[in-house]
Amino acid sequence: xxxxxxxxxxxxxxxxxxxxxxxxxxxxxxxxxxxxxxxxxxxxxxxxxxxxxxxxxxxxxxxxxxxxxxxxxxxxxxxxxxxxxxxxxxxxxxxxxxxxxxxxxxxxxxxxxxxxxxxxxx
Amino acid sequence: xxxxxxxxxxxxxxxxxxxxxxxxxxxxxxxxxxxxxxxxxxxxxxxxxxxxxxxxxxxxxxxxxxxxxxxxxxxxxxxxxxxxxxxxxxxxxxxxxxxxxxxxxxxxxxxxx
Numbered sequence: 001x002x003x004x005x006x007x008x009x010x011x012x013x014x015x016x017x018x019x020x021x022x023x024x025x026x027x028x029x030x031x032x033x034x035x036x037x038x039x040x041x042x043x044x045x046x047x048x049x050x051x052x053x054x055x056x057x058x059x060x061x062x063x064x065x066x067x068x069x070x071x072x073x074x075x076x077x078x079x080x081x082x083x084x085x086x087x088x089x090x091x092x093x094x095x096x097x098x099x100x101x102x103x104x105x106x107x108x109x110x111x112x113x114x115x116x117x118x119x120x121x122x
Numbered sequence: 123x124x125x126x127x128x129x130x131x132x133x134x135x136x137x138x139x140x141x142x143x144x145x146x147x148x149x150x151x152x153x154x155x156x157x158x159x160x161x162x163x164x165x166x167x168x169x170x171x172x173x174x175x176x177x178x179x180x181x182x183x184x185x186x187x188x189x190x191x192x193x194x195x196x197x198x199x200x201x202x203x204x205x206x207x208x209x210x211x212x213x214x215x216x217x218x219x220x221x222x223x224x225x226x227x228x229x230x231x232x233x234x235x
Contacts, residue, residue, distance in 0.1 A: 046227070046229060048226070049223075049225070062223065097171075097172075105222070106219060106222060108162035108174060109174065110174050112172050113171060
């Protein structure tokens with residue numbers, strides 16, 4: 001059974017950097033069949049794919065590309081997300097999920113974490 | 123970006139009846155080379171993460187009840203829930219993977235009438 005758990009600070013100040021961690025259990029963190037992704041959902045709004053990492057390469061939503069980076073620590077079975085220069089518009093529930101398909105051809109998400117709410121506020 | 127629109131925004135259906143949710147894409151999600159539609163459906167119950175129900179527009183995931191079915195092709199897709207059960211109360215949303223810029227529909231909230 002694949003389990004995905006996000007963790008991170010519940011609040012970040014505007015202009016600072018958001019850092020989140022996703023811990024995976026029950027499955028290999030490295031595979032040619034899938035990558036690991038971050039998705040967010042602002043309060044009352046729809047889901048937005050942020051980025052995913054496959055074989056060490058990050059694929060990002062162009063709207064966020066310059067501010068986002070993902071790192072995989074295979075020894076800890078963790079995927080980390082950092083987002084710089086956050087604003088109130090970045091307030092959202094951030095979720096980690098397994099994304100089937102390869103880096104050039106991502107498909108759909110088959111396992112999701114519960115998500116963690118991040119509020120950007122001073 | 124491929125924009126997905128869902129209708130209705132919310133609906134209430136009586137237990138045992140059929141619920142139908144529409145997802146329309148701003149461009150075709152059908153890859154002619156393999157004749158596959160690059161669309162998935164998810165269910166999200168309150169306080170829970172999304173659950174994958176259907177991939178490739180009509181392929182039900184393992185363990186998903188047979189009352190859930192997906193249909194459609196190109197730009198118009200439908201999620202049908204037959205014989206609605208109380209545990210089907212959730213938000214349902216579609217997601218396209220035709221483009222590498224993955225996008226989601228806004229979601230449809232399903233309640234019991």
